[in-house]
Amino acid sequence: MYINMASLKYISYYLPEINVSNDDLCRSSDTLTPERIYEKVGILNRYRVVPGELSSDMGIRAAEKLFVEYNFKKNDIDFILFCTQTPDFAFPTTACIIQDKLGLKKSCGALDYNLGCSGYTYGLMLAKSLVDSSIAKNILLITAETYSIHLDNSDISNNSIFSDAAAACIISSESPSNILNFIYGTDGSGYENLISKKKSFRENVLENSFYMNGAEVFKFTLFSIPSVVNEILDKNNLMFDDIDWFVFHQASKVVLEALKKKLKIPDEKFFNNLELIGNTVSSTIPIALKDGLNSKKISKGQLVLIIGFGVGYSWAGTIIKF
Amino acid sequence: MIDAQQFLSDFKEILLEEETITLKSNFKQLKSYDSLFVLEIIQLFDEKYGINLDISIINKSNSLQDLYDKAFNVY
Numbered sequence: 001m002y003i004n005m006a007s008l009k010y011i012s013y014y015l016p017e018i019n020v021s022n023d024d025l026c027r028s029s030d031t032l033t034p035e036r037i038y039e040k041v042g043i044l045n046r047y048r049v050v051p052g053e054l055s056s057d058m059g060i061r062a063a064e065k066l067f068v069e070y071n072f073k074k075n076d077i078d079f080i081l082f083c084t085q086t087p088d089f090a091f092p093t094t095a096c097i098i099q100d101k102l103g104l105k106k107s108c109g110a111l112d113y114n115l116g117c118s119g120y121t122y123g124l125m126l127a128k129s130l131v132d133s134s135i136a137k138n139i140l141l142i143t144a145e146t147y148s149i150h151l152d153n154s155d156i157s158n159n160s161i162f163s164d165a166a167a168a169c170i171i172s173s174e175s176p177s178n179i180l181n182f183i184y185g186t187d188g189s190g191y192e193n194l195i196s197k198k199k200s201f202r203e204n205v206l207e208n209s210f211y212m213n214g215a216e217v218f219k220f221t222l223f224s225i226p227s228v229v230n231e232i233l234d235k236n237n238l239m240f241d242d243i244d245w246f247v248f249h250q251a252s253k254v255v256l257e258a259l260k261k262k263l264k265i266p267d268e269k270f271f272n273n274l275e276l277i278g279n280t281v282s283s284t285i286p287i288a289l290k291d292g293l294n295s296k297k298i299s300k301g302q303l304v305l306i307i308g309f310g311v312g313y314s315w316a317g318t319i320i321k322f
Numbered sequence: 323m324i325d326a327q328q329f330l331s332d333f334k335e336i337l338l339e340e341e342t343i344t345l346k347s348n349f350k351q352l353k354s355y356d357s358l359f360v361l362e363i364i365q366l367f368d369e370k371y372g373i374n375l376d377i378s379i380i381n382k383s384n385s386l387q388d389l390y391d392k393a394f395n396v397y
Binding site: 040157214216218223254255261262 | 356364
């Protein structure tokens with residue numbers, strides 16, 4: 001039986017201890033200034049894991065924070081979805097390690113999936129499918145990424161954008177559902193434009209394995225994502241003006257500004273929390289939603305269009321009614 | 323098709339305030355030229371001229387006139 005009943009209920013996130021400012025980034029450059037970096041990428045601060053801290057560690061901290069913040073009984077979780085491109089090992093599945101470390105029940109399902117900037121919206125879609133098909137009632141969706149592990153210190157451009165973080169969400173069966181219909185897609189022809197050839201994150205590390213062709217990734221975004229936004233609206237029988245907030249993957253200032261301009265989204269409906277957090281890959285959207293809810297910018301009853309896009313190329317989006 | 327002077331005028335909008343440029347200038351020697359500036363050039367062509375600019379055109383161009391000729395197929 002398939003009933004539309006999945007709801008995004010709770011969100012928490014974790015930011016690691018180390019802050020990297022634009023001043024820090026400029027120490028190894030003779031040409032860049034902190035002001036210039038800010039002007040270009042729109043970021044003042046980004047986060048880095050401490051040595052030895054991995055995505056699973058951050059994911060566990062985000063989940064533990066959520067259990068406390070919402071007084072959520074972890075025994076009620078019957079499925080973990082863990083999104084990362086920096087798993088602890090090639091195998092086993094990091095979600096299995098998380099199940100054990102969080103002390104979740106053994107009847108809990110657990111799987112990893114490897115996606116980047118579209119990872120949150122894909123996870124939400126998978127969670128909704130599991131709940132709507134009555135396979136599970138309470139999904140713990142964790143997104144966690146340590147792209148800093150991939151980056152060479154001399155690569156100021158990518159170091160200025162990416163930030164480490166994790167987010168944890170609970171998707172539960174609750175009527176009425178607040179997660180509307182999804183649009184998703186893939187264009188694997190762009191796979192080489194954002195890639196890491198690192199073999200493992202514990203051992204056999206290949207240095208300088210991160211590569212991003214920013215211009216090609218930008219072109220994919222600029223020429224593909226606006227039509228996806230319109231498809232999401234069509235799929236949900238909604239008009240552009242019905243949307244209260246547009247929460248896009250927080251890629252960088254130039255990407256967000258280009259999309260905002262192209263889609264003619266008014267400033268007051270366009271969410272941007274990039275400045276103090278940076279691009280946390282799969283966690284940008286849940287962090288933005290949480291910040292929006294905490295600051296009361298996003299309020300009950302509002303329609304929020306979310307869309308993740310990037311490495312793969314891969315994209316997915318939907319609308320959430322808060 | 324827009325004329326070269328209009329293109330020059332549009333291009334100046336994405337430069338730093340203190341920068342000057344002519345059609346003969348090598349835009350890759352501009353102070354503002356870096357990997358992110360390339361994104362701004364792509365956006366300029368999309369926004370102003372509705373052109374999905376091939377990145378190889380930027381890579382193969384040096385002067386602004388060169389970029390104009392290649393992007394607008396002026397031969």
